[in-house]
Amino acid sequence: MNNTDIVKQSLKKRYFKERLFKTMGMLSIVTAILFLLLLLTDIFTKAWPAFIQTRVELTVDLNEADLGIDAQSDEQAIMSADFRKPIRAALLNTFPEVTKRKQKRELYSLTSMGAEFQLRDMVIENPQLIGTQQTIQFMADDDVDAVIKGTIDRLLPESDRRVKNDKLGWIETLEASGQITTGFNWHFFAAGDSREPEMAGIKGAILGSLYTLLVTLALSFPVAVAAAIYLEEFAPKNRFIDFIEININNLAAVPSIVFGLLGLAVFINFFSMPRSAPIVGGIVLSLMTLPTIIIASRSAIKAVPPSLREAALGLGASKMQSVFHHVLPAALPGILTGTIIGMAQALGETAPLLMIGMVAFIVDIPQSVTDPSTVLPIQVFLWADSPERGFLEKTSAAIMVLLFFLIAMNAIAIYLRKKFEKKW
Amino acid sequence: MNEAVLNGLNEPTMKVQSNRETEDSLNIEYTDTVGQPLCDDPKISTRNVDVFYADNQAIHDVSLDIGAHQVIALIGPSGCGKSTYLRTLNRMNDTIDICRVKGQILLDGHDIYQKKQDPVLLRARVGMVFQKPNPFPKSIYDNVAYGPRIHGLTRNKAELDDLVEDSLIKAGLFQEVKDRLHAPGTGLSGGQQQRLCIARTIAVQPEVILMDEPASALDPIATAKIEELINELKENFTIVIVTHSMQQAARVSQRTAYFHMGRLIEVGETDQIFTNPSHELTEKYITGRFG
């Protein structure tokens, strides 16, 4: 038997292995893709109800006697008036058969705790409403919301159902009379955090993220670009520079939570900076994103051809002038791309911010970088931890908002790279 | 043997035009090339070979026979397509996505670009030695044993040992490395590395060995050893060698083919080509007017 025959004989088995190996490679990729799809669909399906708000339409009688104020009252007086009364009266009007105290309490919980504030804000805006009858769409309670969206199954036996038969009956009556309406949940984007799922919004977290990122950008961009310029263009070859480079590479791989410990020990305890504030969060995140931006900026600067530098130097420009007038502008698109990617990383970062107290429950919307606030990923974390069923959809919705910002940032980065990509 | 298995499954990027079903028709008239491109007892015969890289044609209509048990040298200025042509002979070009081959290439009368031809089997029969020595980062022994192992050429350790020793002896390397067979192959000198690569190729016992400028990265003494080796190897193998050195071609080959701009200009007995070239371009090249 000659060699050719031996090889031929071995081929069947070898090609089987070949196909097996290739299939394994393909399966690996498919696994990753499937997981991504699974994750996204899971979150999307959980999130959509959060973007829809359920409202209960009631006709309230804003008579002066009940409220104890009139059209001439000042804001202070209106603020302290009891707006629960007209809403409760309206509910009792709709369901006159309810008389027992316990049942009444159940009835009152058809509308959200936020309904009275909704009414109050309307009256403050227009005091002329006092003394009139108004038909208003009030925010529904999260249980009503859940029934309407089907997250609470009406067909379950009463004992397994969160919403009992009485309440379900009222909801169905309201539904039949067209008093329950749904619409896009603007409130979600206009409010701060709350203990009540239907009242909670992410405006506070979005602004907190914005302030934090602004601080991060303001600190990390100039420093990173300066460091990259120095290391690429001016640094001599010596041990100190080697040490800097080792440090940068190593910092890029240090767990983010360690940066949080740094922030806690140095900025909060040693420098007594405010806890939970975007300014501290921004500083910590900028230390964390520095290596990313430095590394990206360095490769952008490295990609600028030496001929450009030489042309400037040949005209008698100093090294500094050639760098700042020619190299830096040419490298800027690459640097910006790296910066946006670094910022996207910072936007999604959670752990270090937990350490510096941005995990507090904060209702107020932050007005400046020193106000206590939270950020989007931490809002996700907080809501995910919350036992209330209604927060599940809020969490998923917050994740969608977070992903939206991340995708937008990455899209900008890709656009910049495509637009300014130069082949030297 | 199952036909489907032989379908070249391991070459997903193959872009070879292979819609031909027959492999016997050699009825192509040849006119362009000067000299004797064809011979009586060809091991490999190529007819009207065109090679394209995407839209650039690198080889134009080359027809050449390679006789059994002889050394044929391919010479020509750099970029003339001699390496590209060489790589079509064992389908190494398949590894390049954008490469397409047209025409017929027959090994022992069978078209190697035919669909059912298996490139793995082909390369076991037509071995290749590359320009830069490329030993695997393994021991000397494992380098040589690699081919026999993957092809299952030996039945046991003793046979494999014998085959490795035999190949190293044939490659003229055994005396130098017999005490350190398990030292890494990358630790050898450049010339030794190249002989190791030749030993590695011999170990598979191919019928044809393709050599792509095997001595171009070596010093003169190592080069002399390789040339000596080629002279010995021609007893058992058919050798196609690409070289940029005319002296080397003159020293090692029986026939010489001159390539120019992707065309085969002239083929003949090596003595005749170097003493009495027929084509003007060949003459200009061997007298050093360009190249």
Added chain:
Amino acid sequence: MKISLMIFLLLIFAAFSYFMARQKITTAYRQHKSKHKILTLPKYFGYVAALSSLIPALLMMFFLQMVEEPYINHEISSFISSSQFDDNQDLNLYMNEIISADTPEKVAALSAEKQQVHQRYMEIQTTTDRTQAVIVLSLAILLAVWAFKKINTDTPARRVFERIVEGILLLAASIAIMTTVGIVFSVLFESTRFFGEVPILSFMFGTEWSPQTAIRADQVGSSAAFGAVPLFVGTMLISFIALLVSVPLGLMSAIYLSEYASQRVRSLTKPVLEILAGIPTVVYGFFAALTVAPFIRDLGQSMGLSVASESALAAGLVMGIMIIPFVSSLSDDVLSAVPQSLREGSLGLGATRSETIIKVLIPAALPGIVGGVLLAASRAIGETMIVVMAAGLAANLTVNPLDAVTTVTVQIVTLLTGDQEFDSAKTLAAFALGLMLFITTLILNVIALHVVRKYREQYE
């Protein structure tokens, strides 16, 4: 005086001296009328003049700010101890109360003696503020005047300016070192305090972890245990599961994409991996806790296994998926660094693609792959959000992936997110854990980066 106001004034001084110096040089040039000579642009003289007053003044300001607080504290505490006030209270708490009284209402709420201290505090603060402002501003003015007098057309203004800028650039580059030093000091300092209370050996080798200290000494369970072995084991277990998922999948994906896939498939799948890499860890944590963990629990129960609802398996699995893109991009780099000639050498001998990959490419790339795996391990060990959300809190010493375990990072978060006094052993323990985490990942990173660099040099 407020810092922002001071900085604003300093900037105005700087702008003023810039224009003055520039004017001086422009005038001087005009008088000389030496048009044939190449002159340094007047703006560089302006920059030098401005920076020579601005930089020292800013440095002085930061220095004074740094010493201000210790100085005030020292003054107040000596005032407190020199007076007859009750000295039993914790001085720090006492000071905090005084300092935080920043509105008249709060001051009025203080006790009479504290009001006195508060008044003293306000006095000291006003004096130091004034002194500070006077020192900084006069330094700025003095330097500005000196620079203006000193500057003339012979000053090598451009070179001086460029040296200053180079210095600033170097300073920016050194921030990496300062950050590392900051990390080391902050974790080391608090850790030594912790090891003063809890012996280092019982921390490193103790097998019981229950950091809850009772508030009163007579309460049940008042003695806290700080044996970190269960945390180390838990961390390793979850990281090991994560690597078990991510290394084969990541490596095989990289191999498939670089060696088999067509250009089209590659351009479609690479973005998927990038998206996977870009998803925030908190999202993975949410998914692990609310979808994967219940799924695994139910699956286990249907097979008759008892699975914890916060099983190590769920956290490890999701973490593994998260690290796939990381492993795959590192492997991709490493594989593409293997010279093409080795591939051709193997294919030329008649090896199939998979034989070439398994027997030549992977052995050749092994150091690089090992380096990548080490980096991935360091990533897994330091990952926080997934385990905080999906792993347990109870420190079980087990290697059963179906049980709940806790990790180093989970404990750091739990110990530091409650309202805690900063000096308790409980919070200090978080820093000791942070130290362990930092050291472990540092060692892994340094080895990995070294291995990868050596590997690259081999083929360059």
